[in-house]
Amino acid sequence: MMWLSANESEALSLSLSVASRSVLLSLPFAVLLAWVLTRRQFVGRTVLDALVHLPLVLPPVVIGYLLLLLFGARGPIGGWLERVFGVELIFTRNGAALATAVMSFPLMVRAMRISLENVDRGLEDAARTLGAGPMDRFATITLPLMLPGVLAGAITAFSAALGEFGAVITFVSNIPGETRTLPLALYTALQTPGGDSAAARLALISCVLGLGGLFLSEWFARHVRRMLGR
């Protein structure tokens, strides 16, 4: 991209990369949790619901800190991931993706739940009488009908992931080319003497990205609604 500086395009592509990974990582879990929280009655449902919503009410720095404890090189999960899969999270873009995924998870689950609540269970019953088992019903009836919510959730989460600051900088620091996403680059520019104009340009890029996402999601939503015949 000709009109962006090397630093800017690096931050932009890194942001897009982190946000995409974050959405791909959280999507299956979010669908599962939305379904469990909407359709299942079990002991501990309220606790699970609260746990999912935790990132909305806790300061992002606290989430970053908790991630460090759990997923750090010596953390119970982080150590295991490194030993078994050789996956390093600290100071990497995958770590940044994890942090943004956790932060945007409640938004994603929320959008999916609203859409799942609107799926007519009578249609699932109808599929059942036609011989469709549980997984079959979910894949062929429930999931396609909650698709607007899945898409809305993914787009909201993607946008939130682009803007996540606190959890990312706490968990994976601010490393150029690896974890310095747009908001971190903007923050760095502000901390640098004479970086005002660079900061302004980065802010503008963020605005364009955000608006673009908004239009894209609107277009998607309309397309899906037409597909579902509404």
Place this chain on the structure above:
Amino acid sequence: MMLQVAAIKHRGSFTLDAQFELPTPGVVALFGRSGCGKSTLVNVIAGLLKPDFGRLALDETVLLDTERHIDVPPERRRIGYVFQDARLFPHLSVAKNLRYAQRRAKVPAFAGIDLVADLLDLGTLMQRRTHQLSGGERQRVAIGRALLSQPSLLLLDEPLASLDAARREEVLPYLETLRDQLAIPMVYVSHHFEEVLRLATHLVLMESGKTIAQGNLGDMSLNPGLRAIIGADAVGAIVDGTVLGLDPASGLLRVQVGHGELKVRFGKLATGAKLRVQLLARDLIVATRAPQQLSVRNSLTGLVTAVMEDDGDSDLIAIDVGGTIITARVTKAATRELGLVSGLPVWALVKTASLRPYPI
């Protein structure tokens, strides 16, 4: 060959306590006022609702027996279900809705897409989206979809209730075709007696969650429980008569009922075919002497078998016209003056215009 159903289900203050049998193939109508538990019972049969106690067997196959802990899940019961609101999948076209059922059929197809499309005239609808269909078309597709799952029993829960009279008239002939051409037993839920008359071979009466009476339609037409639901004016014998041929002079169809004969206005029908005729009790005239010089075309001779109080000022006279019972409503004054008592020979008169024929 028999469908056997028994179910008890408590739900708050409502209790379903139902039991019925249907010789198969046949069409049993579950009939009763709204909220009497018909849909609940159908959902138990489909397996979508678990009863506290229940038993369901189709011929030799036990699908539900709570005492023996048998409960075949709905997806493996092979019971087709046509819902009142059709429940077509909105994200699939008509053709894909049909194929959805066909692909999941558990047995080799006896009804293929071509046959079903032909029976229900679905050919021109195939590529449509479900929201582009009229109410009647939706129900036809829903019926076709249920058939394509190759069911051994078909449940129809008020499939015409959400349609206006014209649309209902548009779908009913298809249901008649289904009954006549496929030997699938059907459970038909309705609170329209007209639909029952046209489709059912058997009738189960339900009232506040209980099955209060059951039997073949002819026997049930005389049941007092039915009168309470359909009202006094709709009470009358329903007889399945045998066509004797066309009366050349009048162009009317001669139909044998008991040892007598009725002349019925009803197109053409092969000799020997069955025709269902409803003789409303309010339209019948009773005479104790052979009537003469009357315009009435139909006169059946028989013996009074019972005089039942109908309401404050009228009686219901049951008359055996040769193995078939018909009923006439007369005023109590008429009962007294004619001396109508059990065993009395009488003539029952009815105008051809009052006879209601239904093809069966």
